[in-house]
């Protein structure tokens with residue numbers, strides 16, 4: 001990610017916030033420490049976050065970290081302009097393009113944000129059951145709707161170069177929660193090699209992927225990007241969910257020994273291999289879906305040369321279903337709410353009511369809000385229309401809180417504004 005305007009703006013805002021914090025600290029010291037510690041949210045890994053059942057968000061196989069976390073020793077690392085960049089991996093194939101590669105959920109969760117974000121382009125952010133948020137940026141296409149529940153390995157979109165990006169890649173980072181501006185190291189997911197800056201994804205492989213509405217130009221090398229446990233005759237995607245009347249190309253790998261000299265026949269067309277990789281030949285199957293919803297299959301005929309053996313066929317199965325409504329994933333609300341109460345860095349003996357305001361100009365109404373607080377405990381208002389929310393009683397400690405805004409069309413603010421904080425003392 002990059003963006004001069006954003007960077008300057010952020011620097012200005014943070015500069016003034018820091019100045020204000022320093023003043024507050026001095027005032028606090030003068031008043032007998034009525035102000036809490038002013039260190040920003042910790043960036044270090046929390047040992048409570050275990051990644052052993054997570055996977056990298058790309059199909060099974062080996063991938064290059066084209067840019068590592070900011071401040072890293074590697075030749076290519078992120079600039080440190082966004083807090084996410086302190087932990088982010090940019091992923092690309094070892095020796096091919098990343099355009100239109102399926103992007104998979106790294107863990108089960110719910111779509112928290114799906115839309116356009118400044119600099120990060122078309123983006124999907126997933127919120128996982130323990131509150132962690134994974135971010136997948138610079139997509140060319142999003143195929144999940146806001147609030148949709150996703151399974152680990154589910155395709156949420158296709159990689160691209162949207163937003164501020166120098167070429168197709170997948171930006172991946174994980175944040176401990178949706179409120180604090182911090183991120184978690186990704187090195188303990190699946191297999192990571194610091195020396196070669198490569199990872200091996202243990203996420204789903206091509207033959208078991210369910211591809212919803214793939215773009216016209218799926219990369220042909222994908223069927224072989226991951227390890228093939230067995231040696232199937234034909235490697236198809238596991239399942240295709242397609243919009244009516246869609247036209248695109250399905251990459252398919254066929255054992256070269258099974259490919260007759262005359263090539264393959266599909267839908268009455270003769271196809272020739274686009275590439276040969278190891279014992280497989282790659283083919284591109286052009287497919288236009290019917291306009292009627294339903295389940296379909298198309299035969300891929302492996303006609304033997306000279307007719308010595310009977311023809312073998314493999315079936316490409318696909319489902320034509322109504323295109324999902326992704327209208328709410330096309331834009332974002334650009335105005336952030338103003339926090340009203342409790343005052344930032346204030347002390348309380350009871351969990352305070354959280355209040356904010358938002359200009360009606362934020363977008364077409366009705367606006368809905370979601371307040372979240374994190375600290376020793378976490379609280380989440382869910383989407384509400386009121387501009388005040390009383391969290392349940394929380395344990396003593398320091399809390400960060402933040403408000404997310406959605407407009408009447410479902411557009412949401414770019415969820416990276418700074419949180420406010422309050423401190424709960426043990427009850428009197």
Ligand SMILES: [Zn+2]
Nearest residue numbers: 001088090171
């Ligand atoms: Zn990145």
